[in-house]
Amino acid sequence: xxxxxxxxxxxxxxxxxxxxxxxxxxxxxxxxxxxxxxxxxxxxxxxxxxxxxxxxxxxxxxxxxxxxxxxxxxxxxxxxxxxxxxxxxxxxxxxxxxxxxxxxxxxxxxxxxxxxxxxxxxxxxxxxxxxxxxxxxxxxxxx
Numbered sequence: 001x002x003x004x005x006x007x008x009x010x011x012x013x014x015x016x017x018x019x020x021x022x023x024x025x026x027x028x029x030x031x032x033x034x035x036x037x038x039x040x041x042x043x044x045x046x047x048x049x050x051x052x053x054x055x056x057x058x059x060x061x062x063x064x065x066x067x068x069x070x071x072x073x074x075x076x077x078x079x080x081x082x083x084x085x086x087x088x089x090x091x092x093x094x095x096x097x098x099x100x101x102x103x104x105x106x107x108x109x110x111x112x113x114x115x116x117x118x119x120x121x122x123x124x125x126x127x128x129x130x131x132x133x134x135x136x137x138x139x140x141x142x143x
Contacts (some may be wrong), residue, residue, distance in 0.1 A: 001076035013077060018133040020070045025129040027063045028122045030085055031056055037071060057104075067125075086131040093124040 007018040037052035
């Protein structure tokens with residue numbers, strides 16, 4: 001699998017993961033903004049509640065798809081040997097995303113928990129970014 005990832009990224013696996021993880025972190029912030037509009041905490045003339053909520057769902061599926069690609073790259077390159085905060089945050093963010101999608105689609109009685117779940121996802125994606133892309137961008141590549 002590691003050879004496949006190296007081939008797909010043309011030998012720039014770390015750089016591709018940094019870019020994609022930065023995109024994920026940016027989209028997570030955008031998601032929080034969209035739901036602030038969706039929950040009417042922020043009112044904008046140019047963005048109504050319905051379109052903000054719909055966009056949140058569409059962008060969310062895109063975010064999850066990108067996160068799955070990055071997690072595949074991480075697992076292919078490092079396996080389960082590299083533990084730490086980054087790996088734990090990665091596992092927990094996917095568990096919360098599964099729960100959040102389940103609440104939206106099936107367990108509507110848990111709707112009041114959606115803001116807390118969303119904030120947890122935002123914080124965890126921030127932790128994941130800080131423990132991977134953030135370090136790379138601050139310290140540079142490790143040769």
